[in-house]
Amino acid sequence: MSVSDTGWPTSALDAATTAFAALTVEPDPPLVLDCAALRADTGLPRRVMALPALRDWLLRHPRAYTARDVVWRELIRRARLDGPHWVVGAVGMALPALRQYAARLCEGYDGDSADVDAEILTGFLTALRDRVDLAKDAPYASLCRAAWRAGHELRLRQRAYWPVEDIENVAAGPRTPKAPYGHPDLLVRRAVTLGVLDPEDEQAYIDVRLGRRAIEPIAAAIGISVDALRMRLSRIDGRIADALADGLLTGVASPQTLAHLRTQAQRRGQRRAGRATARRDTIPAPAMAAA
Structure with a gap:
């Protein structure tokens, strides 16, 4: 029986099950x-191995930690780089755990269980797309924790609202606005202006460090390896930390300091250009067409 015969499931997890089966x-x-x-x-x-068979194998071998890590690193990488069908595949591989979480979180829940399913799936997908660091151990456990937290927070929100007899006379406490210079985006922009951060690295730094986006698609878009981008961002972390410690990002920099930072930025650009030229030189020229 096709999906068109029965209609698309209203539960997010049921819909994921249907899509996984179809793929x-x-x-x-x-x-x-x-x-x-x-x-x-x-x-x-x-x-x-087809993904359902691989999922069954992992379920039969719960202590195969190395196998699980290797499989899930590959699934996450493909979900981030190879298209939405692999996103469905990753969700399908995790469905036994996601359904277990949904069943536990729906115990005593007065709302719609479909809302719990949706929150669990949203938490999982957010972690799958951006949050889980493939350089760390147990990526599947990180995905599952994110899914559980999302569903659990929905339950907490249900208990967070209390009736108030006269809401118009309930005054909120005073709030002191934050200093504008403390906003991370503005600090990064000043780091670029001073030459602490190179302009071509600004968006990647914001996406990974501030936006907590997955590093794999960003490295692919830039055209460098994930390891190379990690090292580049780590060096930027060090330069920004030094600039913050010296007060450069929140204060006034002297002309001598500005000249020094610009010289360092020029040297980084020259080294980067040299490495790019070296990489081009190692690529073999295309074979000449036969006359």
Whole structure:
């Protein structure tokens, strides 16, 4: 029976189940992983596996921590770089855990259980898209924690509202506005103006450090490796920390300091240009067409 025969599910998790099933139908499922191409020490079967079969294998081997980490790093990477069908695939692989969370969080819940499903899925997708750092251990556990927190916060919000007899006479306490110079975006903009941060790195730094976006798509868009971008951002962290400690980002910089920062920025640009030229020189020229 097709989805059009029954209508699209109203629950987010039910909809994810339907979409996952549609993308992994036999005999030629489009979502497969070549486990033989992954790390050799995982214990995974050394063959191409459809995602439902791989999910079943992981469920039967709950202590296969290395295998789980390797599989989920690959799933997250593909979800970030290879299109929305891999997002559906990652959600489908996590559905047993997500449904378990939904069942626990719906116990005693007075609202619509579909709201809990939606919050859990939203938390999972947010972490999948941006929050989970693939350089750290247990990426699947991080995804699951994000999903649980999102659903749990919905339950907390249900208890956060209390009836007030005369809301118009309930005065809010005084609030002191924050100093504008303390806003992170403005500090980054001043760092660019001073030469602490190179203009071509500004958006990547804002996206990763302030926006907590996933680093893989950003590195791909820039055209460098993830490791190279990590090292670049780490060096920027150090320069910004020094500038903050010296008061450069919140105070007035002397002409001598400005000249020094500009000289350092020029040297970074020259080194970067040299590395780019070296990379181009190592790429073999295309073969000449036969006459």
